Structures are given as structure tokens and as C-alpha cells.
């Protein structure tokens with residue numbers, strides 16, 4: 001990165017006040033989990049996009065992060081975190097280890113890292129892992145572990161997970177991930193190809209219950225690494 005992140009501390013459109021307005025919007029959109037709202041208020045989203053885009057960082061919009069990928073809009077990041085925490089009624093449960101698939105720029109992982117002890121995040125594009133690793137170090141985010149690899153098979157060595165969040169869409173729930181959920185834990189993902197629906201799978205013992213929620217729009221989950 002040419003500029004250092006510390007020199008982009010936040011004025012005007014990138015200040016804590018702007019972030020506060022974003023949190024109010026998230027409340028209006030129905031996010032209830034106070035821990036999630038507070039995490040969203042803390043993470044400096046503008047430092048996860050290129051400087052040229054930072055004045056738009058707190059709009060409820062997806063933004064390009066290079067390599068043909070996008071950072072998800074704040075509402076969907078908050079929504080997935082709330083679902084992962086079982087927090088739709090306002091309070092959720094604390095999370096130990098979380099698996100994210102689709103690290104991208106590291107924004108969602110950093111939000112999840114405020115709600116969990118540790119986030120293991122897989123990304124298939126090596127160059128993106130490298131860039132994001134540097135960013136997370138500069139921002140002193142110490143409990144996100146970026147991993148280069150195909151997330152389709154999860155991360156067996158780190159299982160079980162208290163939540164699995166997939167930030168890319170796929171036509172079916174990747175079956176390899178289900179046994180990596182801890183008992184009582186949830187997997188949250190966009191399900192479908194052209195038309196996508198937010199899907200939550202909850203594990204209770206050997207029973208997995210699937211719920212389909214609202215329509216969403218994500219980049220596709222792709223096999224293999226790049």
C-alpha cells in the first residue's frame with residue numbers, strides 16, 4: 001500500500017460520527033443485536049477500501065476491492081454477524097472460533113473478530129490474502145488468521161467452529177462444512193446462483209435445520225485457488 005493506514009485516521013466522511021450514522025441506519029434496517037451494532041460502529045470501514053473510494057465507505061453499498069471482488073455492504077455484514085450470533089432478538093451468544101470463507105479485504109472478518117475469540121478466514125486469491133494480511137497487521141487486528149486456500153472444504157484442522165460465515169454464493173450448502181460446526185452453531189451463507197437467498201443452517205446434535213431468509217446478491221464461490 002502506498003499510503004499508511006495510520007495517516008488516514010478519519011475526518012469528515014470517514015469520521016466516527018459518519019460511522020454512528022451508519023449504525024443508526026442499520027438499526028432502521030432491522031439489525032437488533034447490540035454487540036453487532038457496536039462492532040459496526042468501531043471498525044473503520046474506510047481503511048478497508050482504496051483511498052479513492054473512502055468517502056463512500058459508509059454508504060450502504062458494495063464497493064470494489066480489486067481482483068473482480070467486492071466488499072459486501074454494511075447491512076449484509078451486520079445481518080450475517082447477527083445470524084451467526086443467534087442475535088436476532090437483540091442479544092446473541094459469544095463466539096469462540098469462527099470460520100469465514102471469502103476474506104476479501106478483511107472487513108467482515110474484522111467485524112466478526114470483535115464478536116469472537118478468533119476468526120480463521122479462507123481466501124482463494126493469493127494476492128488478496130497477501131494484501132489483506134498487511135492491512136490487518138497495520139490495523140493491529142490480531143485475532144484474524146488469513147489462510148490461502150479453497151474454502152469449499154472448510155478448515156478441518158481448526159474445527160469445530162462456533163459459526164461459519166460464507167461471503168460468496170453457491171448453489172448448495174457445501175456438505176464438507178457441516179461436520180465442522182460445533183453443536184448449536186450456525187452456518188450462514190448466500191444460497192443460489194443467479195437468484196440468491198440468505199440461508200442459515202443450525203446444528204443440534206446430528207440434526208441440521210435449514211432456514212431461508214431474504215434475497216441477497218454476492219459474488220460466486222469458486223472452486224480451486226488463484
Ligand code: SAH
Pocket residue numbers: 065069070071072101102103104105106107108109122123124125128149150151152167168219220221222223224
Ligand atoms: N468478506 C469479504 C467479502 C469478499 S467477496 C470482505 O469483507 O471484503 C468474497 C470473497 O470470496 C472474494 O474475495 C473471493 O475471492 C472469495 N472466494 C470465492 N470463492 C472462494 C473459495 N472457494 N474459497 C475461499 N474464498 C473464496
